[in-house]
Amino acid sequence: MIRKTLKKNISDILARQDGFVLVTAIMLLFVAMVLGLMVVDSADMEIMLSGAQQRYEDSFNTTEGGAGAEAAAVGTSETITRISNSRSYSVVNPSLQNQVLSPANSGTDPLYDPGSDLNLTETVGVDIATDPEKWPVENLLRSDTAANNRFDYQYRVIYLHDDLPPKGYDAGKFSGYLFEIGAHRNTVVEMGGNKVGPKMSL
Numbered sequence: 001m002i003r004k005t006l007k008k009n010i011s012d013i014l015a016r017q018d019g020f021v022l023v024t025a026i027m028l029l030f031v032a033m034v035l036g037l038m039v040v041d042s043a044d045m046e047i048m049l050s051g052a053q054q055r056y057e058d059s060f061n062t063t064e065g066g067a068g069a070e071a072a073a074v075g076t077s078e079t080i081t082r083i084s085n086s087r088s089y090s091v092v093n094p095s096l097q098n099q100v101l102s103p104a105n106s107g108t109d110p111l112y113d114p115g116s117d118l119n120l121t122e123t124v125g126v127d128i129a130t131d132p133e134k135w136p137v138e139n140l141l142r143s144d145t146a147a148n149n150r151f152d153y154q155y156r157v158i159y160l161h162d163d164l165p166p167k168g169y170d171a172g173k174f175s176g177y178l179f180e181i182g183a184h185r186n187t188v189v190e191m192g193g194n195k196v197g198p199k200m201s202l
Helices: 002-015 018-077 146-151
Strands: 080-082 085-087 137-139 152-163 174-184 188-198
Touching: 002 085, 018 137, 018 146, 018 152, 018 174, 018 188, 146 152
Parallel strands: none
Antiparallel strands: 080 085, 137 152, 152 174, 174 188
16 A cells, blocks of 8 residues: 555656756756857857958058068169159268168158148157157058058168178179168068169278
8 A cells, every 4th residue: 555655656756747848948948048159259259350360461461562662662763752742762871871761750751641641749750769650651552542541551761781792793893782671550561672882982
């Protein structure tokens, strides 16, 4: 009799387990929701990272293009004309070392910021130790339109000193003239330049 009652009670308890299925289903749905939120957060993070990478590459390409454009002007003595003003990188006195050849003063050179992108409130002078944020501004497209500001870069060209010419040149008649070309837009790209010319007379 006791066994029958116990058996009946156990079967009643087991029969009343219907709510357990509901609790299990809710727990599984909660776990699935947490996993889904983690996937969404991960996707958002990947989108942010890829956007940052794209912006960095865009900025780096502009900077590298700007450094290349300035280096070409140094290497070929090209004159760059902007708004009826022109600049070139000719060295007047090769014996004077560490000369800044790019526009060196924002107050006296209209080529320092032709698109008025720097919003300068005071005169800025550029020397060999000047922070890249204060270098003069140029645009890869030579444009002053705000829509093309993504192609703006800051630059500085310095004549360093004269040196021995490359192999194949008579060191008694020729000198190598060394330059440092830098461009900046969120990152700095620097390159060296070397021109060969008549030996500097002392």
